[in-house]
Amino acid sequence: MTGLYAALDIGGTKIAAALADGDGTVLRRARVPTPRGGGTAVLDAAARLLDGFAAEDVAAIGVGAPGVVDPAGRVVSATDVLPGWAGTPVREALAERTGLPVAVVNDVRAMAYGEARAGAGAAFRRVLHVSVGTGVGGALTTAGELERGAHGTAGELAHLLVPERGPVPCGCGRRDHLEAVAAGPAIAATGDPAGAGGVLGRALAGLLAVLDPDAVVLGGGVAQIGAPFLDAVTAAFRAEALPPLRALPILPAALGTDAPLVGAALLAKRAVT
Template identity: 45%
Template sequence: MPRALALDIGGSKLAAAVVELPGPVVTHARSVPTPAAQGGAAVLAAASDLARQVLASAVGEGVAVEVLGVSSAGTVHPVEGRITHATDTLPGWAGTPLRDHLQHELGLPVTVLNDVHAHGVGEAVHGVGRGHRRVLAVAVGTGVGGGLVVDGEPVVGARGVAGHVGHLPVPEAVGMPCTCGREGHLEGFASGSGLRAVFRTRTGQDLTARQIAGLASADDPGGLHDAARALLAEAGRATGRAVGALLNVLDPDVVVVGGGLARAPRPWPSSLAEGIRLEAMDPVAATPVLVSGAGAEAALWGAAHVALRRATPPHAAPADSLAPPDAYDPTVPPVRAEEDPR
């Protein structure tokens, strides 16, 4: 059976394992905290060391590994596998030549995906989306992200940016600052960090999204309980609006909702459905919406799946609609019409 070394680089944890497909069967798993505060170079060194340890452990037991699949926070250049943009969760991560560095360090062919894209592939191919050609994955946790997976490949876009579900505008977030520097986006209101900020503004109480969900589910009506339920209802509806809009544009077979808030208590689930009904056109309004069951390992599954797939003809080169060989490079100035060399 084909095996890949898989590496997941997140803001708080680094994880690596050997993934055997089909299955998936995960072995030799290890994880360490991400040294994010020490900067991008320290994160790269720690990730390389962890991958090297897992690879050595596997080889020592006679387990052959063919490729390395990487799931990383940040925007990933679709051809070069370098990090073009990253948030303050990983200071100094932008600009990291992730693919080239890991290929040099480990001697394996390397494929790098954005972490949400990798998670979406894992869920689509090996999770609750299995058996469907077009799966829209939406992750609602500390932030909000997503990705469209078609025939086992993530649609990453010309710049690697496709899937930023959290940066769709929704009326519930009007006037609220977003992590991208704009206002009125879903993530600024309905993510875990957004819920915390809104609840603090409304009640003066600084509670995490988990604590807010706990208040909403408690059998103690009045006061903070009512405020928590009202906020979860608004957040669910806002998320549903974004999903409904995406159904109109993408028309997937199914939607898979994951992340910590995907299992939030009432009224979040019913409000999610309400938001979808408010925005989705009739032909797509009944698209099944499934709750993720894969957990954190889905990113490892997805990274391994794509790395093995692209290493095997005819998938060695990404399809034009996913990551063309001449994909947009934000460091190269555009050629104006009058400067066209042809």
């Protein structure tokens, strides 16, 4: 086994690729805008990115893909954040294009696995991972392992109902969902990261009473805004949470926007070792 793994992070606006070693350390990066035209166009662009690593002895590919992904690596459900994506057989199609073993999970689960194994979640047993970017996503890990749930949606929070009405629709089309208020497009429309952070913090106060994890790790592109967003999330959560939960750690992702790439690479390694 070479110890080199390729990783893909497929998103609504860009496809990122990385070459990583067996510890998840990113050695090389590449990215392109996400093409329109459905799953075939997206996977063709992803495969071309991986061609840049062709000179390396890559053992396997890990993919973080938007939507609900079944154990066979097929997207069974997706919002319009990536039109024409639902039904795409990601693992099968990339394996045919590359001739390599392919592991596929939801993109936020890839981020969560990276943070649980090599980032901010590594010191905690049960963690809710929240990603805020073009959309809002969530995933749960326990002892460094992903929780899938009965239908592959464990930890998802984009569609939590909120009293506010978003300036742009959620990926599913509704405006009374958390994603419509707290995701990047909503913040761009209002210019109010603190307001969006407050909505997310209040939503977490209710959700964490149900899940009762050891910590929350907050990542994604919007989290890179820093204090105006993160401080608002934390303050709103502490003000609304049940007393036993108020001291629960809410941590920024240690791996930044590399988290899904690190997680995908580590999942690729796991698939072949």
